[in-house]
Amino acid sequence: MTEFLQHIINGLGLGAIYALIALGYTMVFGILQLINFAHGDVYMLGAFIGYYAGRYLGLANVPGLGSLGAALALAMLGAAVAGYLIERFAYRPLRKSPRINVLITAVGVSLLLEFGGQIIFGADPKFFPTLYVPGEPFMIGTLQMNRLQLLVLAISLVLMTGLRTIIFKTKTGRAMRAVSFNHDNAALMGIPVDRIISVTFMLGSALAGAAGILVGLTYPKIDPLMGVMFGLKAFVAAVVGGIGNVTGAVIGALLMGVAESLVIAYWASTYRDALAFGILILILLFKPAGLLGTHRQEKV
Amino acid sequence: MNSGTSNLSALSQPILEFRNVNVHYGAIHALKGVSLKVETGKIVTLVGANGAGKSTTLRAISGLLKPSSGDVLFRGQSIAGQRTDRIVALGISQAPEGRGIFANMTVAENLELGAYLRKDKEEIENDRAHVFELFPRVKERLWQSAGTLSGGEQQMLAIGRALMARPSLLLLDEPSLGLAPQIIERIFEIIVKVNRSGTTVLLVEQNALLAMEIAHYALVLETGKVVAEGPSVELSRSPEIRKAYLGED
Ligand SMILES: Nc1ncnc2c1ncn2[C@@H]1O[C@H](COP(=O)(O)OP(=O)(O)O)[C@@H](O)[C@H]1O
Ligand SMILES: [Mg+2]
Numbered sequence: 001m002t003e004f005l006q007h008i009i010n011g012l013g014l015g016a017i018y019a020l021i022a023l024g025y026t027m028v029f030g031i032l033q034l035i036n037f038a039h040g041d042v043y044m045l046g047a048f049i050g051y052y053a054g055r056y057l058g059l060a061n062v063p064g065l066g067s068l069g070a071a072l073a074l075a076m077l078g079a080a081v082a083g084y085l086i087e088r089f090a091y092r093p094l095r096k097s098p099r100i101n102v103l104i105t106a107v108g109v110s111l112l113l114e115f116g117g118q119i120i121f122g123a124d125p126k127f128f129p130t131l132y133v134p135g136e137p138f139m140i141g142t143l144q145m146n147r148l149q150l151l152v153l154a155i156s157l158v159l160m161t162g163l164r165t166i167i168f169k170t171k172t173g174r175a176m177r178a179v180s181f182n183h184d185n186a187a188l189m190g191i192p193v194d195r196i197i198s199v200t201f202m203l204g205s206a207l208a209g210a211a212g213i214l215v216g217l218t219y220p221k222i223d224p225l226m227g228v229m230f231g232l233k234a235f236v237a238a239v240v241g242g243i244g245n246v247t248g249a250v251i252g253a254l255l256m257g258v259a260e261s262l263v264i265a266y267w268a269s270t271y272r273d274a275l276a277f278g279i280l281i282l283i284l285l286f287k288p289a290g291l292l293g294t295h296r297q298e299k300v
Numbered sequence: 301m302n303s304g305t306s307n308l309s310a311l312s313q314p315i316l317e318f319r320n321v322n323v324h325y326g327a328i329h330a331l332k333g334v335s336l337k338v339e340t341g342k343i344v345t346l347v348g349a350n351g352a353g354k355s356t357t358l359r360a361i362s363g364l365l366k367p368s369s370g371d372v373l374f375r376g377q378s379i380a381g382q383r384t385d386r387i388v389a390l391g392i393s394q395a396p397e398g399r400g401i402f403a404n405m406t407v408a409e410n411l412e413l414g415a416y417l418r419k420d421k422e423e424i425e426n427d428r429a430h431v432f433e434l435f436p437r438v439k440e441r442l443w444q445s446a447g448t449l450s451g452g453e454q455q456m457l458a459i460g461r462a463l464m465a466r467p468s469l470l471l472l473d474e475p476s477l478g479l480a481p482q483i484i485e486r487i488f489e490i491i492v493k494v495n496r497s498g499t500t501v502l503l504v505e506q507n508a509l510l511a512m513e514i515a516h517y518a519l520v521l522e523t524g525k526v527v528a529e530g531p532s533v534e535l536s537r538s539p540e541i542r543k544a545y546l547g548e549d
Pocket of ligand 2: 351354355356397
């Protein structure tokens with residue numbers, strides 16, 4: 001029983017990181033009906049920003065919450081800028097083009113970041129610098145709590161709460177919800193639609209950037225293709241939760257993390273990726289719109 | 301320009317003017333050289349059958365569509381092709397066809413969105429109180445999801461929300477659509493009230509008879525062209541108009 005709970009906790013830690021990425025997929029889909037294939041690569045950029053900040057800004061020399069915070073801030077900022085540029089220069093010019101053109105462009109941007117990353121960062125895996133040295137694990141009853149894992153969970157939770165607050169409690173968030181409901185009607189309220197779309201990309205990308213750091217902390221090998229499978233699974237989590245739905249993305253991601261952790265523990269880690277798609281197919285068979293999804297009328 | 305003449309011209313200047321406006325949807329020529337004027341302080345109605353180009357006209361005013369040629373002037377300044385949020389900031393609000401309610405939000409949030417560009421908190425609160433006076437039903441439903449409102453309540457919310465921007469020109473696209481006669485009557489009474497308190501209204505209606513009852517001036521649109529116009533009283537008396545557009549033989 002203890003062991004089982006342990007795997008659940010591990011799974012929630014992994015799921016929380018998936019959630020940070022899944023939120024960006026779901027927000028962008030909600031506002032543009034676009035699957036932003038480059039989103040997983042923005043997460044990779046976040047990890048590399050953390051890597052270089054740790055190496056060359058000396059953050060790794062003084063590991064601790066301060067260094068971790070600084071790396072997080074830089075990665076989130078860098079990822080937000082990347083997200084802004086991707087939307088502004090790749091997607092916005094195609095706003096009125098057929099959906100398929102935008103989709104192909106998204107794949108193109110993704111490939112550009114992956115292979116551009118291989119050229120600039122090098123294709124070999126790199127070891128993520130130590131930004132934070134966790135203390136010894138401690139026990140709650142018979143459960144062994146890993147401090148790093150708790151920290152990752154706590155950071156994810158803070159970021160997700162922050163995002164929820166922005167979306168549901170601020171004027172910008174209200175504008176985001178209005179734009180994702182209907183662009184023209186939002187514009188008639190005086191909402192600058194393009195600017196709100198930029199903000200949405202930046203927020204989603206910042207969370208993916210943070211996820212890059214958190215993954216670097218827990219699974220410290222990073223490479224320019226790290227966003228492919230991880231991003232895909234976060235996307236699947238968003239679809240499982242009901243794409244476009246923010247709460248759904250978090251639930252889908254936690255589910256995915258826990259399921260993956262259990263598969264690794266009780267089955268074989270070779271099947272962990274197959275599992276993601278197994279879950280997707282199963283859930284979509286029974287709930288085509290995802291767990292919390294509502295099928296909205298397709299816009300013509 | 302000297303200020304004497306600009307004051308004079310301001311007196312006679314229409315709040316809105318179309319000069320030979322053409323609008324295309326791809327190959328479809330929806331507005332074919334439309335010219336029109338909306339005098340400040342009036343209710344002007346644009347009537348015509350389904351597909352005549354009424355909504356297209358309003359969308360072109362709000363900047364949701366860009367004319368392929370011709371000009372749209374607001375207080376004498378060209379606004380054709382400007383961004384919609386800038387046009388709203390100039391003082392033009394629209395309650396669109398189908399009401400355009402954000403069904404995923406509460407009634408209160410819908411009203412707040414109407415005041416999106418404003419920062420004068422106290423005045424916004426006053427205007428909200430005014431909207432509640434005009435539409436008590438909206439106040440009763442304030443914390444309800446806007447998607448759960450009845451059609452009439454949604455239309456009231458759409459008009460109230462447009463008023464939250466404190467527009468000088470209010471564009472209404474078929475506010476009577478799909479509503480019961482008593483509710484239509486109430487909404488039209490409020491349109492008159494809003495106009496009396498100083499807001500110019502451009503009212504698009506398929507229900508021409510009703511619209512001409514409250515409008516000072518009317519234009520008839522037919523397949524993208526203005527085919528008749530004049531003071532509503534005169535136009536609604538003209539036998540040809542009655543026959544062709546008001547369903548009489
Ligand atoms: N999005 C669109 N794409 C193509 N054609 C359109 C579109 N919207 C309207 N039209 C066409 O433009 C003409 C005018 O439409 P509209 O302005 O909606 O008419 P009305 O509001 O008077 O019913 C119609 O022929 C209509 O089919
Ligand atoms: Mg119409």
